Amino acid sequence: xxxxxxTNPDDNEEDGxxxxxxxxxxxxxxxxxxxxxxxxxxxxxxxxxxxDQVAELMGLDFHDEDVLIDALTYRAPDIxxxxxxxxSPNGRGGxxxxxxxxxxxxxxxxxxxxxxxxxxxxxxxxxxxxxxxxLRTP
Amino acid sequence: MSxxxxxxxxAALERQxxxxxxxxxxxxxxxxxxxxxxxxxxxxxxxxxxxxxxxxGGYYVTENGIQxxxxxxxxxxxxxxxxxxxxxxxxxxxxxxxxxxxxxxxPTILEDAAYVDLKSAFWSIMQLxxxxxxxxxxxxxxxxxxxxxxxxxxNKAARNSLVSCGLPTPLRMWTGKKVTxxxxxxxxxxxxxxxxxxxxxxxxxxxxxELDACYVHTDxxxxxxxxxxxxxxxxxxxGLHASIKARGVGTIIGMGNWKVGDxxxxxxxxxxxxxGGVDYIYQVQREQIRDKLMDCKxxxxxxxxxxxxxxxxxxx
Numbered sequence: 206x207x208x209x210x211x212t213n214p215d216d217n218e219e220d221g222x223x224x225x226x227x228x229x230x231x232x233x234x235x236x237x238x239x240x241x242x243x244x245x246x247x248x249x250x251x252x253x254x255x256x257d258q259v260a261e262l263m264g265l266d267f268h269d270e271d272v273l274i275d276a277l278t279y280r281a282p283d284i285x286x287x288x289x290x291x292x293s294p295n296g297r298g299g300x301x302x303x304x305x306x307x308x309x310x311x312x313x314x315x316x317x318x319x320x321x322x323x324x325x326x327x328x329x330x331x332x333x334x335x336x337x338x339x340l341r342t343p
Numbered sequence: 344m345s346x347x348x349x350x351x352x353x354a355a356l357e358r359q360x361x362x363x364x365x366x367x368x369x370x371x372x373x374x375x376x377x378x379x380x381x382x383x384x385x386x387x388x389x390x391x392x393x394x395x396x397x398x399x400g401g402y403y404v405t406e407n408g409i410q411x412x413x414x415x416x417x418x419x420x421x422x423x424x425x426x427x428x429x430x431x432x433x434x435x436x437x438x439x440x441x442x443x444x445x446x447x448x449x450p451t452i453l454e455d456a457a458y459v460d461l462k463s464a465f466w467s468i469m470q471l472x473x474x475x476x477x478x479x480x481x482x483x484x485x486x487x488x489x490x491x492x493x494x495x496x497x498n499k500a501a502r503n504s505l506v507s508c509g510l511p512t513p514l515r516m517w518t519g520k521k522v523t524x525x526x527x528x529x530x531x532x533x534x535x536x537x538x539x540x541x542x543x544x545x546x547x548x549x550x551x552x553e554l555d556a557c558y559v560h561t562d563x564x565x566x567x568x569x570x571x572x573x574x575x576x577x578x579x580x581x582g583l584h585a586s587i588k589a590r591g592v593g594t595i596i597g598m599g600n601w602k603v604g605d606x607x608x609x610x611x612x613x614x615x616x617x618x619g620g621v622d623y624i625y626q627v628q629r630e631q632i633r634d635k636l637m638d639c640k641x642x643x644x645x646x647x648x649x650x651x652x653x654x655x656x657x658x659x
Contacts, residue, residue, distance in 0.1 A: 288656065289653075290653045290656075291646070291649040291650045291652070291653040292650055292653045292654055293653075297477070297485060298485060299485070299486070299642075299646075300483060300485065304482065304483035304484070304485075305483075307479075307482040307483055308479075308482070308483055311431055311433055311434075311479075311482070312431055323649075325645055326638075326642045326645055326646065328638075328642075
């Protein structure tokens with residue numbers, strides 16, 4: 206076991222000072238990806254990072270509204286796969302991306318509503334929570 | 344019979360049981376009457392007599408009896424949209440800015456003019472975006488429910504009342520001594536629809552001006568004939584239909600005071616008060632409105648299919 210102080214995992218992978226644990230990807234195109242290593246000097250404590258820790262590891266600040274909107278709109282599930290109820294009084298849409306962002310910013314409902322993407326209409330739809338009457342800006 | 348027609352029938356019958364409708368040739372001067380009168384343009388309500396007076400041209404004989412355009416529209420809206428529409432505070436502020444139809448007159452004579460008419464403007468726009476469209480100027484336009492089951496689509500006054508019912512119009516009442524104005528409770532307030540229709544008309548009016556229109560009145564445009572087809576194409580890019588209604592030498596005197604070919608306004612060369620220039624066309628985000636209206640037109644059938652699919656799923 207060596208006592209490397211080098212912090213670059215790529216330099217140290219070969220001589221075994223860091224153990225490769227796995228890869229994390231947040232989107233289909235591998236934009237937000239991370240490879241996770243464990244130092245062989247570290248204790249054998251199990252490593253189960255939560256979402257915030259992984260995001261921090263990758264330098265993503267989901268408290269940053271721009272980052273969160275970007276992630277939510279990009280990751281919006283395809284509406285045809287979700288059983289979205291187009292007749293529901295809690296459903297709203299369709300928005301283009303700019304309209305959706307303006308709506309979320311104005312209402313402060315970012316992170317509160319579920320966002321869906323309709324590939325046929327190329328529009329976003331949202332489903333408001335049941336208590337939306339209390340949430341909506343009067 | 345559908346639930347809608349059942350509802351509209353019972354609403355009309357209930358009104359008729361409470362109030363006797365009389366057709367009068369003309370409304371007398373209300374100052375000569377010593378009783379309360381709710382003064383409408385087409386009808387007067389006299390609550391102390393339990394009577395309602397309507398004037399010729401101001402009512403329609405329907406399968407549910409004599410009704411005004413406003414009554415038909417309100418009954419329909421009561422059934423289809425029983426809940427008050429919601430908006431954010433910023434949205435309300437943006438919608439409450441005064442809006443009215445575009446007007447422009449530049450008195451002139453055009454050797455070869457065309458009068459272009461936008462077909463059923465209010466109704467056509469409502470058919471694209473729905474009655475309960477959610478509009479926040481320059482921020483979002485979300486289509487609502489299309490009033491495709493409105494029972495009197497060919498009645499221009501009734502279908503346009505679907506829009507005017509959404510405006511906060513004061514109720515005028517003669518008390519027997521003086522006229523008072525008050526705003527009655529109206530759960531169908533819909534400033535978004537009015538704003539979107541007005542903004543769309545102003546967007547089209549600005550296209551007409553760019554094509555040298557010398558006259559714009561709401562949904563009618565007089566311009567050099569060689570530019571008429573370009574304007575019709577522009578209007579079509581909003582998902583709307585327009586056509587040339589008159590062509591020939593154009594003499595434009597003032598608002599509602601013009602002649603194009605054989606088409607002459609009632610006040611042509613008569614009311615000199617209707618002479619001179621007018622310019623009321625405001626700037627809007629034309630591209631946003633145009634793209635959204637066109638989306639609504641193109642996506643209409645897909646969206647209907649989605650809604651039917653949701654209903655079937657719920658039924659199963």
